[in-house]
Amino acid sequence: MPVEKDVSEFLRSTFRSIWSLELLFLLADDATRCWSCPEMVASLRASELVVNQAVDNLNAGGLLVPEPGDCFRYAPASKEVHLLVISARSLYAHSPDAVRRMIIRSQSNHLLKFADAFKFRKG
Known part of the structure; x- marks a missing residue:
């Protein structure tokens, strides 16, 4: 089994939201089942936009x-x-809660790096 450090890195680098993680677990419950978007939306009780973003993320x-x-x-x-x-x-x-914090912090760090790219530098 992977070590906790590997799992933490996997969570931080792969998931942009808890919705993606929840969707992955839903689909992993039955690897032989093929899920349509409406089925995923209904099962997660999420919006179509959230599910589509999660699917794109997991597929990538x-x-x-x-x-x-x-x-x-x-x-x-x-x-x-x-x-x-x-x-x-x-x-x-x-x-x-620890997993949620990992994912949220990871996304916050990406946003800060993006915002930093637009800061004016003193020359």
Whole structure:
């Protein structure tokens, strides 16, 4: 199993929101099932925009694959990634607030770096 440092890095680098994490866990529950966007929206009780952003994020991260009929299924890019998902799920089950803080802090850091790019420098 991956070490906690690897799981933390996976969470910070892969997930832009808790919605993405929740969606991943929903799809990972049955890796053979292909989910349509309306099914994901209904299951998560989320907006279509939130689900579409999460799907795009997870797909780009090598965690989902598109299937015919505009649906997606859980398919991690490697066994190592699958083990990270399992470890992330375990950590989330035991310390949900810690996982939420990791994801939120990660996004805050990205926003600060973006904002810093627009600061005027004294020459």
